[in-house]
Every structure is written in structure tokens, then in C-alpha cells.
Amino acid sequence: MHDTQNPLPKSYCDACAIRNRAICADLDEREIALLNGIGRRRKLSAGEQLMWEGDEAVLVANVIEGVLKLSSHSADGKEQILGLVYPSDFLGRPFGKTSPYGVEALTDAHICVFERTDFDRFAREHPRLEHKLLERTLSELDRTRRWMLLLGRMNAEQKVASFLLEMAERLGTNQASGPETTVSLPLSRQQIADVLGLTIETVSRQLTRLRGAGAIDLPSRREIVLRDTADLESRAG
Amino acid sequence: MHDTQNPLPKSYCDACAIRNRAICADLDEREIALLNGIGRRRKLSAGEQLMWEGDEAVLVANVIEGVLKLSSHSADGKEQILGLVYPSDFLGRPFGKTSPYGVEALTDAHICVFERTDFDRFAREHPRLEHKLLERTLSELDRTRRWMLLLGRMNAEQKVASFLLEMAERLGTNQASGPETTVSLPLSRQQIADVLGLTIETVSRQLTRLRGAGAIDLPSRREIVLRDTADLESRAG
DNA sequence: CGTCTGCTTGATAATACTCAATTACCGTGG
DNA sequence: CCACGGTAATTGAGTATTATCAAGCAGACG
Numbered sequence A, B: 001m002h003d004t005q006n007p008l009p010k011s012y013c014d015a016c017a018i019r020n021r022a023i024c025a026d027l028d029e030r031e032i033a034l035l036n037g038i039g040r041r042r043k044l045s046a047g048e049q050l051m052w053e054g055d056e057a058v059l060v061a062n063v064i065e066g067v068l069k070l071s072s073h074s075a076d077g078k079e080q081i082l083g084l085v086y087p088s089d090f091l092g093r094p095f096g097k098t099s100p101y102g103v104e105a106l107t108d109a110h111i112c113v114f115e116r117t118d119f120d121r122f123a124r125e126h127p128r129l130e131h132k133l134l135e136r137t138l139s140e141l142d143r144t145r146r147w148m149l150l151l152g153r154m155n156a157e158q159k160v161a162s163f164l165l166e167m168a169e170r171l172g173t174n175q176a177s178g179p180e181t182t183v184s185l186p187l188s189r190q191q192i193a194d195v196l197g198l199t200i201e202t203v204s205r206q207l208t209r210l211r212g213a214g215a216i217d218l219p220s221r222r223e224i225v226l227r228d229t230a231d232l233e234s235r236a237g
Numbered sequence C: 001c002g003t004c005t006g007c008t009t010g011a012t013a014a015t016a017c018t019c020a021a022t023t024a025c026c027g028t029g030g
Numbered sequence D: 001c002c003a004c005g006g007t008a009a010t011t012g013a014g015t016a017t018t019a020t021c022a023a024g025c026a027g028a029c030g
Helices: A027-039 A116-125 A127-153 A156-171 A189-196 A200-212 A227-237 B029-038 B116-125 B128-152 B155-170 B191-195 B202-213 B229-236
Strands: A039-044 A049-052 A059-065 A066-072 A079-085 A103-106 A109-116 A181-184 A216-220 A222-227 B040-042 B049-050 B060-065 B068-073 B080-085 B102-105 B109-115 B181-184 B217-219 B223-227
Touching: A027 A039, A027 A109, A027 A116, A027 A127, A066 B128, A079 A127, A079 A189, A079 B128, A109 A116, A116 A127, A127 A156, A127 B068, A127 B080, A127 B128, A127 B181, A156 A181, A156 A189, A156 A200, A156 A222, A156 A227, A189 A200, A200 A216, B029 B040, B029 B116, B029 B128, B060 B116, B080 B128, B080 B191, B109 B116, B116 B128, B128 B155, B155 B181, B155 B191, B155 B202, B155 B223, B155 B229, B191 B202, B202 B217
Parallel strands: none
Antiparallel strands: A039 A109, A049 A103, A059 A109, A066 A079, A066 A103, A181 A222, A216 A222, B040 B109, B049 B102, B060 B109, B068 B080, B068 B102, B181 B223, B217 B223
């Protein structure tokens, strides 16, 4: 699969699904070839842990396919999901000694991994890459801060409605002709609770209420149909 | 105050209190002079608003002196403080159209401001600066995510204890000989509540409880003495 | 010295949590 | 294909924590 013996291989990055959306987007042929030389692909199964909270930060990666979660645990063992990572997103902590969060695949996933030290060196030598990484990190910080507002100042209904709208935006598939959006959740109820800072029971009750109000439909555990987006938006605050 | 007419002025950055801690730390004489040319100093009074949530992001800045808050409001008007900004910290949203949060000085402050577009251009032309900015943004993201754990999974006592310990680390002055730390708060009770995602009454009650337990002392509204750090740490979880 | 604002304290209500029981779903093996 | 078992999700009852509303207090400042 690798052509790393060839000094300037026609890299497989060309065939990469996220070639034009990930941080490598602005790199030229030569740079891509070099980056290709220090990276490798890796498959993860749903539930597989890639990194542990507090561990040495040995690797970083681009997500090619699948969804992963970043999470941390409070002293009394409660989990808080700090972020979800989707295809074309960057993963890991460059220029850092330890990973401040654990990383686990929520679905089967493909990632393109680099030794952190290799990546750090490459980044420092290629400002265009570092710039992309900066822009991404700044956006991620904005997104994270928006989530702080949710965690600190929203009630359960607002949290759940906001969550559904965000998931729909990320993963939603619009049914032909209709205004309805179906979301195939990569998260269990417990994981939704861990995203929102709630308990599983509260999430369940809120979903039931929203179904009762006709705002959503729950055809199966992992599927949610958004029937009335306007209603959800007004509930989200 | 400015020497911007002189092509390569002996910049006043040399006398800057945060010259070696801010993102400008790694720049050489020539670069500093250029940066000095596009920046200007500005004084802010306590309570003064520098940017508004959602406004066009016209400026960025380095904080020289004082403390500022970043905050956002939920639909029903509740405020959530997203971050506190201290001397040597960077402020604002480079490479972004709008500011995702409001910025207000909590104390009188000195900042070194740049037009965002000027700064963006300078940053793109000077990878060393951009690298510093990236490292800072990554740390800020780590710090913000740690705060998510507090907002999502801690109870009122844990939040208040964590807050006090963090403030002591940032602003604490150790009394000679004793183990006690005194913190001069830049925040009102309401603002503490807005940091922690609580109400002012809950914050007040927790502080009273901690005083009753001998963990802290409250000599005045804006001063808190940490008497028993170990106790606070165990309460913080 | 009085007023104003910010903080504290108290009483009550609402929200979300905990614990417990039941139901639904999904994969497995017969 | 259906029955079974195990896990995940829902529902219910009761409790705890925090928010809300209201009153009182105190320190800052004119």
C-alpha cells in the first residue's frame, strides 16, 4: 500500500476521499509526497480506543472516514465528551507532551496517522500546513466555546434540541421531496448524555417528549427523524 | 507615543512588560519593528466593552495588563463567560469574519491592538509568529475543554472549589511564611456565577459553606484567602 | 450620615438525578 | 424463521440539588 521507498512517489493521497478538505488541501505535489512518506493508514473498529487521557501524545491523525469522540473523566468517574471528530477533521495534540483527552472510535473508521514528532517537524517546515492547522484549531475553539454555552446555561430540553439540530447538520440525510431529515446516530443514549452533561434517563425522557410533541420520530435506537425543524429550533433557544 | 514614521524604529516593544511571554517573543528586531508599526496601545477602563458578540472581527490584541472576559449569551439572555484573558494572552479572532463572543475589560487594562486584516497579513508572512499563535490556540483549546468537564459534570461545590484553585494559580499572592494564598478577584459574584454556569445565590452559599468549613476566608467582597488548599482540592474532585 | 448597589440569607419551587422495574431491540443459535 | 438471552432504552417514583423569588444586610461612596 505504501510507496515510501520511492523518493517522490505518486502518493495515494491523490485518491484520498478528504484530499481537498483536510489540512493537506493546500500542499503541492512534492509536499504531499513527503507527508505521505511519514503517514500511514489505519483502520479502527467501533469502540476501539486510539488514545487514553493523560497518555503521552505519540500520534496525530486525519480522519478519513467514521466518527470519533474525545472525552475526559471527572474525579468521580463521570464522563464528559469534549468533542466529536468527523471525516476531514484533524485529531490529536501537536506540540504537546500528553493527550488531554481520550479518543475512541464511535463507528468503524479510517484514519491517516503520523508520529507526532514527525508531524511536528513537518509542520514547522511547512508554514502552509501550519496555517491550515491554525485555522482549523481556531474554528474548533469557536465550536468548543459554543458548546460551553450549552453546558453552562441550557436546560435539558434546549440541550437535546440543540444536539439534534447539530447532528442533523453534520450527518443528516434529507428525504426526497419532504422537509424531514433523518440522522443515523453514531452515539448511544449514554454517549448523548455524556455529550450534553445529562443522565441517560433525562435524555430518554426528553426524546420521548419531543416525539410526543411531533417534533421528531424514533424509528430505531440509532435513528432519529427530524419532523419539525422550526419547532426544534425554537426549543433549542 | 508611536514612532511609526521612522522606517525601523527602536520599538517600544523593547520596554513591553510581556515582550518575552506574548506571541511576539520569538520575533527578531526587524520583525518587532514591523509589528510595532501596525499596532498601537490602548487603555481600557474596568467594565469597558472592546468587542460585541457577533460583530465584525475588526481587531485583535495582546493583553499587556489587566484581565478581560470573553462571553456569550443564550437565547433567553443568560450569560456564559467563555474564558478569562490575562497579561501576555492573545485576544480576538484572527482569520475570522465575526467575533463569536463579546470582550469586556474586568479591570482597567492595557492592550496592544492590531487591525485584524493587518495582523492576518503579518502572520501569514511570518511563520514564527503564526507558530506561536498556533501553540497558544492549542493550549487555549485544552484549557477550554477542561472547563467543559467542569460545566458538564461538576456540582456547585466542585465548581466553586475548582474556580478558587484556578484563580489562585493565576492571580494568587502567597503570604510570607504561611501556606495561605490571597486572591484579589477581578470578578463580581455574578461574574463568577457566569463563569461556572450557576446562579449568584448558589455561588454565595458555596462560599459561605467553604468559609464555615475553614477552607477559605472572605475579608472583603473582592478578596478570598485560601486557608486549606488540600481541602479545596479534595472538594474540587 | 444616608443611599445605593452588591452580596447574603431564607423559603419555596422546579428541574434533573438516583434507584428500580419494565420493555424493546438485536444478534445468536437452534 | 423463530425463540432466546443479553443489552440498551424507556418509564416510574421519590429525592436531591439548584434555581427562583423575596427580604435583609453591609460595604462603598457621595
